[in-house]
Amino acid sequence: MFSKTCEYALRALIYIAQQSKNDSRVGIKDISKNINSPEYFIAKILQDLSRKGFVQSAKGPNGGFYMDQKNLNMSIADIVREVDGDKLFSGCGLGLEQCSETHPCPLHDQFKSIRDNLRQMLENSKIQMFVDNLDLQLTYLKR
Known part of the structure; x- marks a missing residue:
């Protein structure tokens, strides 16, 4: 990860x-x-x-x-953003560049909720x- x-x-x-x-x-x-x-x-x-x-x-x-x-x-999220960038919190689950709400990949909806939960957990972890x-x-x- x-x-x-x-x-x-x-x-x-x-x-x-x-x-x-x-x-x-x-x-x-x-x-x-x-x-x-x-x-x-x-x-x-x-x-x-x-x-x-x-x-x-x-x-x-x-x-x-x-x-x-x-x-x-x-927060752990601050460190992750500094070292790995924001991709973990905003990237596509399949790594597609064009994935978005209007042009979703096959994993978009499921991955979005997982990604949001992960971001929230890491933001709250000090x-x-x-x-x-x-x-x-x-x-x-x-x-």
Whole structure:
């Protein structure tokens, strides 16, 4: 459903948020190890997300990535849109460019409701929610 880049971005941001408690910062090696991602790939993704304000970074011996309260209130949909674009929320189920209300594909009506439910779920899913569930051990990022 998501691109590999988006999957890594989501996992990394949730992990960073969880580790950001008490003003902690987390490095690339730690992130990579704990979300099962290639180090160079996650570094590139986080560098881009940092420039765009989805995560903060600090250089130096006590440096690393961290999140503030604003970031914790981001929706998963915001991250998906930034990394993968809006296609998941507006695209055709068959990938047709001309699919619309007036010119629907065979899956249009069914896919539209699924797509709308998915958008709503991801809009209502905030980073903080995932951190809370991880802390309660209701969910996990790595097994």
